[in-house]
Amino acid sequence: MATTTRSWWGWGTAEDAVRGSELDALLRRVRELLPDADLTPTTAPAVSDLGLPTPRVAAPRALAPLCSHEPTDRAAHTHGKAFRDVVRNLAGDLRSAPDLVVRPRTEQDIVDVLDWCSRSNIAVIPYGGGSSVVGGTEPRVGDGYTGAISLDLAELGQVLEIDRTSRAARIQAGVLGPALEDQLRPHGLSLRHFPQSFEFSSLGGWLATRAAGHYATLYTHIDDMVESMRVVTPGGVAQSLRVPGSGAGPSPDGLFLGSEGTLGIITEAWMRLQDRPAWRAGASVHFAEQDAAVAATRAIAQSGLHPTNCRLLDPAEALLNTGVHTSGGVLVLGFESADHPVREWMRRAVELCRDHGGDLPAPPRYTEDAESTANENTADNWRAAFLRMPYQRDALAARSMIVETFETACTWDRYPELRAAVSEAASAALASTGATGMLTCRFTHLYPDGPAPYFGIYAAGRRGATLQQWDEIKAAVTEALHTRGGTVTHHHAVGRDHRPWYDRQRPGPFAAALSAAKTGVDPAGVLNPGVLLPGMAP
Missing domain, CATH: 3.30.70.3450 (Alpha-Beta Plaits)
Structure with a gap:
């Protein structure tokens, strides 16, 4: 089998980067649409030239075999895969690099790591496939912690048990999409959950972010496929009852679905499967x-x-x-x-x-x-373009293009006004930042009562200033989404980047309840601080 190398700075593998005739065709389309764009390429720096900060913490002897402080490991676990992540990587800005990358091999390892971090005031950033586009896996935690680790669940990647009669399987959370389907295929089964990040995202990541897959209707979110979950928290292990449905109070799984690593580490789940389509x-x-x-x-x-x-x-x-x-x-x-x-x-x-x-x-x-x-x-x-979009985004980001998306959901009656507001906000923000570009839209998912619009920005930015330009555009458009009745996110999660609008979207009593749950399961406040809820003051 041919080996591939994950790109530390951008999407996917280095071998699949856009080059040759594909790159020529991409740049030709850009020049047709934006003839004044400066498409001079920027090359990602070598990891050895990044000057990563010295690790601030050292693991206890018992946990040391699980830990890595290698520069390439730390660089690859610093940012997710959003446009702003790629731009910062290209500029060599990795100021938030984790002190250690920790790869547990068992659930007990996770328990031991959380005990150590809780005692030592070390932030724990859960990491599945690293495909977050909202700052969810970035150790941007401020100075209130003695250090930060990236907890990579890649070693927990097995289908542990299959119930063919009930058409379900018990699956470890660290498994990536392709490996999961490979293990289910001999049984004629499939999870049928294929987000754009499928190749580089994990079951635990899908559950923690309430990811949406390829189904445009009905089986939209990963929530619909969960029978039960097992979650390790600093306060203990939560294992929900495996049943097809229950009316026994608020759903325990509902507490952890979408919790984005702030309440616990999802280690495994029983998932509903489907027969493979014919x-x-x-x-x-x-x-x-x-x-x-x-x-x-x-x-x-x-x-x-x-x-x-x-x-x-x-x-x-x-x-x-x-x-x-x-x-x-x-x-x-x-x-x-x-x-x-x-x-x-x-x-x-x-x-x-x-x-x-x-x-x-x-x-x-x-x-x-x-x-x-x-x-x-x-x-x-x-479909082919859909799978290549992230690679093409990287190629354009390296050439001072601003290529990024907003995703939301709204009711059908509000869509015309929301679309107009987004278009107006994007146009004004592009003009104020000096960027020339265009706004696109597609519906990724549908409900009887409304669509999930997915807006794209394609703009010629100013060399060296695209991050600041994008941040201004994002703030303007997200504000328009919020004020016109759209959600801050339909399936990309909240992370750190959407927090200001999420804080305004959620009801006050729910915010209080979520804060109380956080205190109950993570009293030291070490789990993914700054995501969903405020962390320690920087």
């Missing part, structure tokens, strides 16, 4: 008017058809990522089933689209029809 259908629908495309998408979301994929790309998004010119956008549709053909579901969805003026440049594709599934189409082009 029937699939896909189609791409073009629209001449954006409002009609939104209306068609809403009709499908409220139809009870529950498509696996139902992603609406606005004209700019469709052009950038599929090369298709439309005046109203493209709706990427998909259905799948392990039990039955899905032609009738696709037929009805297409009918709803045509009722709103949608046009299919090619007929739907079905798994039973090998010839049509082999034909290249807009949906296939978008």
